[in-house]
Amino acid sequence: MAENVTIARPYADAAFELARGAGALGPWSEALDRLASLAADPDMQACFKNPNLSADQLNKLVQDVAGELTAEQQNFVRVLVDNERLLVLPEIRDLFVALKNEHEGVLEAEIASAFPLDDAALAALKADLEARFKAAINVTVTLAPELIGGVRIAVGDEVIDASVRGKLANMAAALKN
Numbered sequence: 001m002a003e004n005v006t007i008a009r010p011y012a013d014a015a016f017e018l019a020r021g022a023g024a025l026g027p028w029s030e031a032l033d034r035l036a037s038l039a040a041d042p043d044m045q046a047c048f049k050n051p052n053l054s055a056d057q058l059n060k061l062v063q064d065v066a067g068e069l070t071a072e073q074q075n076f077v078r079v080l081v082d083n084e085r086l087l088v089l090p091e092i093r094d095l096f097v098a099l100k101n102e103h104e105g106v107l108e109a110e111i112a113s114a115f116p117l118d119d120a121a122l123a124a125l126k127a128d129l130e131a132r133f134k135a136a137i138n139v140t141v142t143l144a145p146e147l148i149g150g151v152r153i154a155v156g157d158e159v160i161d162a163s164v165r166g167k168l169a170n171m172a173a174a175l176k177n
Contacts, residue, residue, distance in 0.1 A: 016028075114145055117141060
């Protein structure tokens with residue numbers, strides 16, 4: 001939701017600056033992953049929306065369930081509770097990861113494949129992408145049988161469509177002209 005991203009951005013920026021300043025991007029990323037998972041749970045969402053829970057009770061609940069948090073992370077959770085922003089934790093995490101990846105020179109690649117990729121094929125594809133984009137690549141693979149064969153890769157704004165479906169669509173467009 002665009003509104004949630006707008007709400008989450010200043011919190012993600014603040015978390016990133018705190019983490020970068022402390023040299024703790026990895027631990028912050030892990031903590032935000034745990035917190036975002038918590039916020040995605042329907043039972044926890046019900047608690048977040050429960051008007052009978054005070055801010056102190058909600059803060060204690062989140063901190064108890066979230067696992068080990070540093071003092072700064074605990075304060076961050078407290079700010080989110082006080083401002084009723086716990087529900088945007090998944091967006092905060094996503095924006096934080098994007099800032100972290102940009103800072104570290106890492107790109108995200110989404111690979112849709114018609115068939116499961118074995119480890120060797122995935123490693124070779126990742127190496128090719130890293131060579132092409134001259135950056136470290138984090139890969140997410142999804143199965144997309146509608147591609148018929150091949151893969152479709154999205155890295156940032158660039159899309160590489162090496163699927164049978166993509167080639168058929170190109171042929172159909174060429175035949176229309």
